[in-house]
Amino acid sequence: MRPNKEVVSSLFLERSKFVVIGLTGRTGSGCTTAADILESNNPKFPKSDAVQYKGKPFFDRLNARRYEILKNYAEKNIFQFYSIKVSDLISAYLLSMEQDEFFLFVMSSLEVQIEGVKLLDVIRNGAYGKSKIKKNFSSIINKLLDHEEKFSLLEKEKNKFISFMRLIRKFTNDFKKDLRSIDNGLYVSVYQSAGNSIRKIGCIDKDYKLVEFLPASVFHLPETINRVIKGIRSIKAKALVVVDAIRNPYEARFFKDRYSAFYLVSINAPDDDRSAYLQSVHKFTADQLLDMDRNESGKTDITHANFVSQNVKQCIEMSDIHVFNPRGELDNNNILKAQLAWYVALMLHPGLVSPTSMERVMQIAYSAKSNSGCISRQVGAVVTDVDFSVKAVGWNDVAKGQIPCSLRSMEGLINEFDPIAYSKYERMNAEFRGSAGRKYIKLADILSSAGQNFSYCFKDIRNGLVSSDATRGNQVHTRSLHAEENAFLQIVKYGGAAIEGGKLFTTASPCELCAKKAYQLGLKEIIFIDPYPGIANDHILEVGENPPELKQFYGAVGKGYHQLYDAILPYKDELAYMGS
Numbered sequence: 289m290r291p292n293k294e295v296v297s298s299l300f301l302e303r304s305k306f307v308v309i310g311l312t313g314r315t316g317s318g319c320t321t322a323a324d325i326l327e328s329n330n331p332k333f334p335k336s337d338a339v340q341y342k343g344k345p346f347f348d349r350l351n352a353r354r355y356e357i358l359k360n361y362a363e364k365n366i367f368q369f370y371s372i373k374v375s376d377l378i379s380a381y382l383l384s385m386e387q388d389e390f391f392l393f394v395m396s397s398l399e400v401q402i403e404g405v406k407l408l409d410v411i412r413n414g415a416y417g418k419s420k421i422k423k424n425f426s427s428i429i430n431k432l433l434d435h436e437e438k439f440s441l442l443e444k445e446k447n448k449f450i451s452f453m454r455l456i457r458k459f460t461n462d463f464k465k466d467l468r469s470i471d472n473g474l475y476v477s478v479y480q481s482a483g484n485s486i487r488k489i490g491c492i493d494k495d496y497k498l499v500e501f502l503p504a505s506v507f508h509l510p511e512t513i514n515r516v517i518k519g520i521r522s523i524k525a526k527a528l529v530v531v532d533a534i535r536n537p538y539e540a541r542f543f544k545d546r547y548s549a550f551y552l553v554s555i556n557a558p559d560d561d562r563s564a565y566l567q568s569v570h571k572f573t574a575d576q577l578l579d580m581d582r583n584e585s586g587k588t589d590i591t592h593a594n595f596v597s598q599n600v601k602q603c604i605e606m607s608d609i610h611v612f613n614p615r616g617e618l619d620n621n622n623i624l625k626a627q628l629a630w631y632v633a634l635m636l637h638p639g640l641v642s643p644t645s646m647e648r649v650m651q652i653a654y655s656a657k658s659n660s661g662c663i664s665r666q667v668g669a670v671v672t673d674v675d676f677s678v679k680a681v682g683w684n685d686v687a688k689g690q691i692p693c694s695l696r697s698m699e700g701l702i703n704e705f706d707p708i709a710y711s712k713y714e715r716m717n718a719e720f721r722g723s724a725g726r727k728y729i730k731l732a733d734i735l736s737s738a739g740q741n742f743s744y745c746f747k748d749i750r751n752g753l754v755s756s757d758a759t760r761g762n763q764v765h766t767r768s769l770h771a772e773e774n775a776f777l778q779i780v781k782y783g784g785a786a787i788e789g790g791k792l793f794t795t796a797s798p799c800e801l802c803a804k805k806a807y808q809l810g811l812k813e814i815i816f817i818d819p820y821p822g823i824a825n826d827h828i829l830e831v832g833e834n835p836p837e838l839k840q841f842y843g844a845v846g847k848g849y850h851q852l853y854d855a856i857l858p859y860k861d862e863l864a865y866m867g868s
Contacts, residue, residue, distance in 0.1 A: 303856075304365070305526040307635050308517065308547050310534040312603040313555035315476065315580055316566040318613040318624060322555050323532035325625055326369035326632070333359045333629040334622040341614060346623050354641040355630060362629040365636055369528045370520050374535075376453070377512050378482050379460045380429050381492050383422045387411060389494075396494040397481030402470050410470060415462035425452045432515050435508065439515040446523050453516070473576040480583050480598065483509065487536060488596045501592040510542040528632075535584060535598040537606060551635060551848055554607035555624075556840050561615040605795075605818045608848025610841055627842065631852065634844075639855025645676040646793075646815060647843035652681060653771075653793045654817075654845040659683045661692020662768050663743050669771035669794040671779065671787055674812070679784050682775030684768045693767060698728045698742040714746070723749050771795070772802040776809065791815060797838065803828040806836055815839045 309326070311319040325331055336355050339346040347355045382390060391411055395404060411417055422429070428449055431439055441449055467475040485496035490505035513531060520527050534540050534552065543550045557565070566572040572580070584600045604610070611627045634640060643651070649670050657668030660683040671680040686692055691709045700706065701724055705715050714720060724744065735742045750765045769777070772794055779787065788810035792798070797816035798806060806814055807828060814829070814836050829835050844852050857865075 303549065303638070304636050306521070306549055307528050307632075308543065308550045309369075309528075309530045309632075309635075310540060310543055310550060310552045311530060311532050311555060312534045312540065312552060312600060312607060313557075314562065314584055314600050316562045316570075316615075317557040318555045318615065318621075319533040320373075321613075321621060322553075322611070322624060322628060323369075323371045323373070323530050325621065325628055326528070326530045327371040329368050331366070331625070331629075333362055333625050335359075336626075339622045339626045341623060346626065351644055354644070355626060357641055358630045358633040359626070361637060361640060362633040366629075366632055367526070367528060369530045370524075372453075372513055372516050372529060372531045373457065373460065374483075374509070374513065374531065374533060375479055376456045376460050377432070377509065377516070378479050378486070379456055379463065380432060380512075381486060382416075382482060383419065383459075384429055384433060385492060387417065390416070393482075393485075393492055393494040394478055397478055398474075402474070406470060410466050414466035415459055416466070419459050421452070421455055421459055425455075428452045432512050435511055439518055441519055441522050446519075449519050450523065472571050472573075473579070476580055477583075483536075483598065484596050488592065501596070503595070506536075506538050506595050507542050509536075510539040513539075514542075514546070535600050535603060537599055537602040538595060540603055540606060549635070551609055551631075551851070552603070552607045553609045553611060553631070554604040555611050555613050556604065556842075557613045557615050558840070565615045601818060608846060608851070609844045610817060612840055612842035631844065634852040638852055639859060641853075643849065643853050644843055646841065647845070647849065649676055649678065649791075649793045650795075650815065650817070650841055650843065651845055651849050652678065653795055654849075656681050656683045657771065657795050659685065660768075660771070661685050661694040663693050664745055664747075665796070667771040667794065667796050669775045669792065671775045671790060671792055671811070673785065673787060673790045676791070679787055679790065680775040680778040682769075682771045682773070682778060684771045685774065686767050687769060690767070693745060694741075694743050696743055698724060698744045699732065701744070702728050719753055720749060723753060770799065770802050772798050773805060776805055787811065792836075793841075800828055807832070807834075810834065811836050813837050813839055815841050817841045817845070 311322055313319045336347050336352040336359075337345065339355070345352065385393070391404075391408055394407060394411070425448065428445065429452075431437070431441075464475045467478060482492050485492045486509050487506050488496050489499050489502050490508040493499065517529055520529060531543075534543075540552050544552065563577060566577060567574075584598045609631050611624065611631075613621075613624045649672055653668035653670045655668065656670070657666040660666040660668075662684050665684070667684045669682045670678055671682075672678050696709050701710055701714060702721075704710070707715070714724075727744065727749070728742070732742060747766045772792060775792075778784075789812050790810075791813040792806050792811050793815045794802075795817045797818070798814060803814075816838070829838055855862075
């Protein structure tokens with residue numbers, strides 16, 4: 289090897305020998321399919337003309353050229369990923385329980401009526417009862433689950449560790465079949481409940497809903513995953529790892545804080561494609577799909593649900609990379625394969641190509657949301673013409689001249705009468721001030737001792753005074769303009785070219801109010817990152833003669849955008865060093 293080539297290689301060595309991808313997405317979106325592709329030996333990626341969506345090229349013009357460059361690099365440099373399935377590690381927790389204890393846990397987590405006798409028979413005589421993993425790999429299981437002890441593998445345990453990971457995968461698949469033989473949704477409900485129990489108390493217990501929350505337990509499952517990663521790295525000097533699948537935002541944050549080479553990747557399938565796939569392939573009923581989506585959204589009856597439950601929506605929102613996975617053709621994963629090739633190539637060698645136009649504009653919207661003074665949710669938006677030329681940028685915030693919610697305080701509301709910061713309604717309405725005062729008494733000392741500003745959401749207090757459930761989510765009472773609305777108004781306020789036929793980029797799909805405005809302005813495409821809980825698409829955007837097309841964003845944003853597209857070494861210099 290030439291000396292200069294050796295220097296260049298060493299610059300990329302850390303990138304090329306260790307990467308961790310955490311997959312997230314709703315059940316049925318394709319996380320497992322993505323993990324299987326990465327786990328395969330020497331995966332082959334399709335040519336650009338074979339990557340089609342609805343009869344049209346998925347990569348067009350410059351993007352087709354970008355893809356061919358990245359595909360060639362991927363095929364020469366990607367090696368087999370190690371796949372860590374979170375469900376397999378939950379299986380390890382389940383196997384650490386006694387059979388009777390496990391039976392009671394399953395019965396307590398049921399969302400459907402089943403025969404206890406039938407369940408007990410399946411547990412005793414199926415994969416769970418016959419498994420010898422607990423007996424043959426007890427030392428490995430103890431090392432993974434006992435976090436009081438520092439994790440390390442003895443030399444003689446390394447081969448055993450690989451065998452354990454292979455056999456626990458087989459156990460999970462067999463046990464899944466056993467549970468589904470009783471009820472099709474039983475596997476999902478049992479493993480979701482097990483995950484909730486681990487996050488709440490650090491183990492699986494039938495009474496976990498009644499037990500006091502142990503905050504450190506939020507990180508118990510990710511620490512177990514981390515121990516598996518350490519085990520793999522102790523065996524292989526070069527390791528690419530994919531975790532299937534992360535569905536709790538604090539678990540995602542755990543890995544973001546620990547590994548610079550960690551990328552949270554959301555796999556997103558269109559709702560219709562996903563529902564059709566789950567109903568036709570896995571035989572889910574419409575009611576089972578609704579229950580599963582509710583559980584994955586964090587809307588459960590568990591105390592401290594924000595920390596304990598799955599919240600896929602928030603995981604998607606904080607992802608570094610978003611992958612679009614249409615599931616219309618069950619045996620054709622070319623679109624998914626192509627995007628995986630694109631982004632893994634950039635993980636191994638950042639800066640090989642420049643960002644797509646979609647990524648470039650969405651990155652502006654993603655950065656803009658940080659300007660928001662909203663304490664509930666920050667959203668950014670950008671309006672462009674048909675050629676992606678930026679015409680306006682907006683974020684959700686109060687009107688210019690008013691004070692953002694994050695810069696106001698409950699203490700100021702109660703003890704001051706500043707007419708600039710606080711409205712006449714807030715200063716003079718007795719019912720509102722009484723509700724605010726009760727919140728102030730409850731939290732003032734806690735936040736004061738922590739040195740935090742006690743800001744508050746006007747909409748939450750105002751809507752809380754209204755008895756009608758239909759009115760509690762009323763957007764009229766919010767102080768802030770929505771991000772999309774703000775972007776539209778910038779064009780009106782400061783003047784600019786017409787945007788008819790253009791595009792709206794938003795970090796959250798628009799509500800009904802903003803969808804109507806986008807329609808009226810004649811925008812042809814609305815590109816979003818995470819879905820907004822509303823009926824904007826069904827009620828507003830799919831009606832009439834000139835509806836805009838709602839598109840799920842795919843690409844890198846935020847920190848991931850810079851990690852993938854900022855070259856470690858200018859490419860011209862890299863080529864010069866390689867050739868000298």
